[in-house]
Amino acid sequence: MGSSAAIFCNGEYGSLENLKKFVNLNEVFVIGVDGGCNFLIQNKVKIDFLIGDFDSIEDKNYINEIIGIEKFDMDYSDFELAINYCIENNFEKVYLLGCTGKRSDHFIFNLRLMEKIFKYGIDVMMIDDYNLIMPFKGNKVLNREEFRFFSIVPLQENTTISIEGSKYDVKNQKLDMFRALTLSNEWKEEKVKIFSDNIVFLHLVF
Numbered sequence: 001m002g003s004s005a006a007i008f009c010n011g012e013y014g015s016l017e018n019l020k021k022f023v024n025l026n027e028v029f030v031i032g033v034d035g036g037c038n039f040l041i042q043n044k045v046k047i048d049f050l051i052g053d054f055d056s057i058e059d060k061n062y063i064n065e066i067i068g069i070e071k072f073d074m075d076y077s078d079f080e081l082a083i084n085y086c087i088e089n090n091f092e093k094v095y096l097l098g099c100t101g102k103r104s105d106h107f108i109f110n111l112r113l114m115e116k117i118f119k120y121g122i123d124v125m126m127i128d129d130y131n132l133i134m135p136f137k138g139n140k141v142l143n144r145e146e147f148r149f150f151s152i153v154p155l156q157e158n159t160t161i162s163i164e165g166s167k168y169d170v171k172n173q174k175l176d177m178f179r180a181l182t183l184s185n186e187w188k189e190e191k192v193k194i195f196s197d198n199i200v201f202l203h204l205v206f
Contacts, residue, residue, distance in 0.1 A: 003092040004028040007082045008045075009110070010035030010056055012101030014129035016043060018206060021146075022127065023095050031085070033078045036098045051085065052078040079106075083113045087120050096126040115155065115199065132204040140202070142192040149205040152182040152194070159198040165189040 006019075006028045019025070025045055032040050034052030041047075041058075076084075079099070086094050094117060099110040110126070111133070117124050118135040125134040132147075135155075142150060152161060154175040162171050167186040175181060185192075194202075 004094070005031055005086050005091045006095040006097060007031045007033060007079070007086070007099075008036035008040055009033045009079050009082075009096070009098035011098035011103070011106065012128070013039045013098055016045075018129060018132070019095065019097060019127050022125070022132075028095070029091070031082050033082050033098075039098065049085070051082045077106075077109065079110060080113055083117050086122065087117060091122060093123040094125075096124065097128070099126050100128045100131075111201065115201075118199065130206055132206070134202050134204075135199050136202055137196055137199045140194045140196075142187075142194065142202075142204070144187040144190050144192075146206060147187075147204045149184050149186055150192070151184055151203040151205075152196070153201040153203065154182075155199050155201065159196060159200060161197075161200070162195045163192065164194075165192040 004023065004027070006023060006025065008031065010033060016025075029048050030040065030046055031049045031051060032047045034054060035056030037047060037050065037057045096110070096114060099114075100107050114124055114126055114133070115135050125132055127133075150166075152163075152175075154161075154177055157177055159175045161173055161175060161182070163169050163182075163185065164171075165188055167188050169188075170182075173181070
C-alpha cells in the first residue's frame with residue numbers, strides 16, 4: 001500500500017489545478033467515494049479503490065472492474081468508511097477532495113472526520129478551488145506562495161497560540177471559542193511561524 005492516498009467525495013468540484021500543486025495523482029492511492037468517481041472518470045484519473053453503494057456513479061461498466069467496498073451499513077457515511085480504510089491501511093498522508101459544497105451539514109461532519117484521521121497520526125489536508133484546510137498541533141511554518149489569507153479555528157477551550165511574521169501577530173494568546181480573533185490574517189513576511197498547544201484547523205485561502 002502506498003504511503004499517500006487521495007479521497008474523492010461526492011461534493012462540489014471545479015478543477016484539479018489546486019490539487020496538482022500539492023500532489024501527483026500518479027503517485028498516490030486514489031479512492032473514489034460513490035459519486036466522486038464521476039469526477040475522476042471525467043478527468044481520466046485512475047481509480048484504485050471504490051467505496052459506497054455506487055448509486056450515484058454514472059458509468060457502472062467502468063467501476064465493475066475496480067475492487068471496492070459496497071456499503072450496506074447506513075450507520076456510516078461513505079466518507080467515514082473511506083477515512084476508516086485509510087486508518088486501517090496505515091497511510092501516512094491523505095488528501096481530501098470533493099468534501100465541500102452546497103451541503104453544509106456534510107461539510108461540518110467531514111471536518112470532524114478530518115480531525116479524527118489526524119488524531120491517528122496521519123497528515124491530512126482538504127482542498128477545493130478556494131481553500132486548503134488542515135488540522136495541526138505544535139509548530140507550523142506557512143509559506144506565502146499563492147495564498148492570500150489564513151485563519152486559525154480553535155477546536156477546544158484553553159487553546160493558546162502564537163503567530164509571528166503576520167499582519168496580526170500574537171504571543172501566547174489564549175483563544176476564545178466564541179470570538180473571531182484569528183479570522184482572516186495575512187502574511188507580513190514570506191514565512192509565518194505558528195504555534196498551537198492544541199489541535200486547531202488552519203484555513204489557507206487561495
